[in-house]
Amino acid sequence: MIKLGIIGTNWITQQFIDAIKLSQKFELTTVYSRHEETAKAFADKNSAKETFTDLDSFFTQGDFDTVYIASPNSLHFEQAQKAIQNGKNVIVEKPAFSTQKQMATIQELLIHNPNVLYFEAARNIHTENFHSIEEKLGDFKTVQGAEFTYSKYSSRYDLVLKGQEPNVFSLKYAGGALQDLGVYTVYDAVALFGMPEETAYFPQLIRTGVDGKGTAILRYPEYNVTLNFSKITNSHMTSEIYGLKDLIEIDDAGELNTVIYIDDDNNKQVIGNTIDENPMLPEVEDFARVINDPKIPQNKKDYDYWRQLSVYVNKVIYNLRQDAHISFVGEHK
Known part of the structure; x- marks a missing residue:
């Protein structure tokens, strides 16, 4: 234990x-x-x-x-x-x-x-549905980009509207949409497509100085990936990964509850609809597996991959902030 x-x-x-x-x-x-x-x-x-x-x-x-x-x-x-x-x-x-x-x-x-082992708790990439996306994407003859959306109105924004500054919307505590829901979309992109060549971020700033919502563009050699995320609005827009005529449709870039493959003839196939009793359970199982047996080859391979992925995601998010000129209190000390 x-x-x-x-x-x-x-x-x-x-x-x-x-x-x-x-x-x-x-x-x-x-x-x-x-x-x-x-x-x-x-x-x-x-x-x-x-x-x-x-x-x-x-x-x-x-x-x-x-x-x-x-x-x-x-x-x-x-x-x-x-x-x-x-x-x-x-x-x-x-x-x-x-x-x-x-x-x-x-x-x-x-x-x-x-x-000592280190894990970043990015729960979406540990789910069975995310693995279904990875597997199906490997069958694509051509990849032409993606759009990932994750927008959920935060009850904490009500406090901002009342003149307060909760941690999640504070520059002092490294808050904002990119640093919260945006992380899921960056993980989706980097885990599926690797590191982009260029990044750009177009935020909508709120009274406290953080980004309440925003759109990020990740440029790859042959396509772009667009990330949309918000903590001050709701969205029911699906996320999509584009092949040539086929595509993968995802109900939500953060929750990944339903994943559908749509072929060239518009036939739809559900390739992922596993909803865990607790959305954090898959990552908990993965972390426990590695902590208990870190030297097993597959566990070591997975651990090294998650650790490197964390470094890449950190770099992308930091670069996006720099592009948008968003600085946190004390970050350059």
């Missing part, structure tokens, strides 16, 4: 804990929060045995070997750095880090701590 510590007690953390309960390969032992009452309430609800309000004590005294980091984006780097330095495996919510410098520092730390 993998002993798990957590940083962050929000809804995404609870969803992850619910997923590990289904998996039965992790045991939540340790909870960190800045506030004792918050840590204790989460620990009691999920049967964790210990809580901490001091981050250094959490890492040096906590009874866990793997940490799940779901704090505000701007805190990921420092917390992951401390975890690796203390010999803890790291599962960090997407986006892992805000800058390429931060990512490079973490990768260097991992080289010097070879027994």
